[in-house]
Amino acid sequence: MTERLADLTAVELVSRYQEGSLSPVEVLEDVLARVDSLEPRLCALYAPDPTAARAAARDSEYRWRTGEPAGPLDGVPVTVKENIATRGTPVPQGTAAADLTPATDDAPAAARLRASGAVIFSKTTMPEYGMLSSGVSTFHHLSRNPWDPARTPGGSSAGAGAAAAAGYGPIHLGTDIGGSIRLPAGWCGVVGLKPTHGRVAVGNPYPGRAIGPLARTAADAALALTVISGPDRRDYTSLPPLPDSTSHGNSDNPALDPQGLRIGLLLDAGLGLPVDPEVSAAVSAAATLLEKAGAIVEPIPPIITRAMLDGLDHFWRVRSAYDINAIPEGRRTKVLPEIRRWVSTATELTAFDVFHGYSQMHAMAVAVDAAFATYDFILSPVAPITAFPAELAYPTDDPLKPFEHIAFTVPYNMSTHPAATVNCGFSSTGLPIGLQIAAPRFNDLAALRLAAYVDSLVPDHRPWPA
Incomplete structure (x- = not known):
C-alpha cells in the first residue's frame, strides 16, 4: 500500500525530516491532493493559499x-481557524455582515506557528460569530463531518474538526468559549484541547475564550501546545511558558499511568439535553478501563445549575446584541436569522438580569473549582448527543434554547481549567463519541497524557474516513 503522507502525525513528520527520508515539499503536495479530493464535499477551508x-x-x-530547522514544527502543514488573525487575510467571523478588511498582523498563536516553521496552508471555517456548535454560516459554505457528511462537524471550530478527521495535515488551531474546540473534536473523533485560560495568548482576551489544537493524536496536540503557548504583550491574561517546554507528547511525555489517580465521573450534567444511552455507555466503558488500570473512579453529582447556564445565556445574549447593533444597518440584515432571533430578546433583560448573568459565570467557576477538591481529573461526555x-444551527433547532448541549463543556471555560477530548467509541450508526478529560488549572499536558492513555486502551479504533 502506498504511504499517504497526509496521514502521518506531526511527531512522525519531524522525525522523518530530521533523518532526511522525507521532504516538507512532498508532504504538502500530498495534503493539497487530499484537500482537492475531499474539500468540495466537506467545505472545511477558508482562504487556502x-x-x-x-x-x-x-x-x-x-x-x-542545512541542519537548521526553525523550530519543532518546521515543515509541518497546519491550518488556523478563521477568527485567529493571519496577516493579509480578512477575519469575517463566519458572517456575511462582516467588514472584510485584511488583518495587518498575525495573532500571537499564528505568529508562533510561523516562527516555528509550520506551513500554514489555509484557514478553516466557522459558524456565525462563533456562537453556534455547527458549521452554519452566512459567509462560508456549510462544513460537514467526514464520518457522515449529512452530519455537522460541530462548532464553532467546524472546519478545524473536519480538517483534522479528514487528514488535511496533522495540526489545526481552533478557539473555544463554551466548547468550540472540544465539541467538533468529539463529534469528529479527534483529540482537542481547551487549554488553561491564558496558556495560549489570544490577542483579544475576554471571559472564557481560549485557543488550542485539534489533532488526530494527543502527542501532536501536546507538540502544538508547546509551540503556541507563552506570554504575549497583546494579551494581559497570558501565562508564562509551559514548565517543560521541551516536552512534545512523544517519548518525553508518555501516556499517563492512571495507577492511584482519583477520577470523578460525571455522566449527568443535571440540565440540558438528556445524555444518549450510547454516549453514556461509551464514556462509562472508558472509565471502567481506567479503573481496571488502577485509577479510583467515583461518580459525582452535577456541577452546575440551570440558573448558572441561563445566567450565562443572558449575559452572552446582551453582549452579542451590543456587537451586532454596532454594525451598520445595511449589513446587519445579513446576520444569520437564528442569531438575530436570539439577540432580539436582549432588550427584554434588565440591568439586574445582565449583572446576575455575569455573576452566574463566576458561580460556575467556583462550582468547578470545588469539584476538583478531591480529584485529579474529571471525566464526562463531551456532548450529550452524537x-x-x-443544516441545523442548533441541535435543539431553537434559537432561544441555544446552549442545551454545552453543560459538560462550558463550565471549564468559565473556571479556566484545561479540558481535553479523545474518542472513546462509536455509535451504532458509526458516529464518534468523545470523552472529556478535565484537569486542574495549568495541568494541560497531564490532560493530554491521560487522553493518550485512554486512546491506547479503547478497543474500537477505526480507519479514518476517506
Whole structure:
C-alpha cells in the first residue's frame, strides 16, 4: 500500500525530516491532493493559499537540509481557524455582515506557528460569530463531518474538526468559549484541547475564550501546545511558558499511568439535553478501563445549575446584541436569522438580569473549582448527543434554547481549567463519541497524557474516513 503522507502525525513528520527520508515539499503536495479530493464535499477551508504554502515548504526543506530547522514544527502543514488573525487575510467571523478588511498582523498563536516553521496552508471555517456548535454560516459554505457528511462537524471550530478527521495535515488551531474546540473534536473523533485560560495568548482576551489544537493524536496536540503557548504583550491574561517546554507528547511525555489517580465521573450534567444511552455507555466503558488500570473512579453529582447556564445565556445574549447593533444597518440584515432571533430578546433583560448573568459565570467557576477538591481529573461526555444534522444551527433547532448541549463543556471555560477530548467509541450508526478529560488549572499536558492513555486502551479504533 502506498504511504499517504497526509496521514502521518506531526511527531512522525519531524522525525522523518530530521533523518532526511522525507521532504516538507512532498508532504504538502500530498495534503493539497487530499484537500482537492475531499474539500468540495466537506467545505472545511477558508482562504487556502497553496502558492505561499509551497514557498514556505521549500524554505523548510532548505532549512532541514542545512541542519537548521526553525523550530519543532518546521515543515509541518497546519491550518488556523478563521477568527485567529493571519496577516493579509480578512477575519469575517463566519458572517456575511462582516467588514472584510485584511488583518495587518498575525495573532500571537499564528505568529508562533510561523516562527516555528509550520506551513500554514489555509484557514478553516466557522459558524456565525462563533456562537453556534455547527458549521452554519452566512459567509462560508456549510462544513460537514467526514464520518457522515449529512452530519455537522460541530462548532464553532467546524472546519478545524473536519480538517483534522479528514487528514488535511496533522495540526489545526481552533478557539473555544463554551466548547468550540472540544465539541467538533468529539463529534469528529479527534483529540482537542481547551487549554488553561491564558496558556495560549489570544490577542483579544475576554471571559472564557481560549485557543488550542485539534489533532488526530494527543502527542501532536501536546507538540502544538508547546509551540503556541507563552506570554504575549497583546494579551494581559497570558501565562508564562509551559514548565517543560521541551516536552512534545512523544517519548518525553508518555501516556499517563492512571495507577492511584482519583477520577470523578460525571455522566449527568443535571440540565440540558438528556445524555444518549450510547454516549453514556461509551464514556462509562472508558472509565471502567481506567479503573481496571488502577485509577479510583467515583461518580459525582452535577456541577452546575440551570440558573448558572441561563445566567450565562443572558449575559452572552446582551453582549452579542451590543456587537451586532454596532454594525451598520445595511449589513446587519445579513446576520444569520437564528442569531438575530436570539439577540432580539436582549432588550427584554434588565440591568439586574445582565449583572446576575455575569455573576452566574463566576458561580460556575467556583462550582468547578470545588469539584476538583478531591480529584485529579474529571471525566464526562463531551456532548450529550452524537453529531446532529449539518443544516441545523442548533441541535435543539431553537434559537432561544441555544446552549442545551454545552453543560459538560462550558463550565471549564468559565473556571479556566484545561479540558481535553479523545474518542472513546462509536455509535451504532458509526458516529464518534468523545470523552472529556478535565484537569486542574495549568495541568494541560497531564490532560493530554491521560487522553493518550485512554486512546491506547479503547478497543474500537477505526480507519479514518476517506
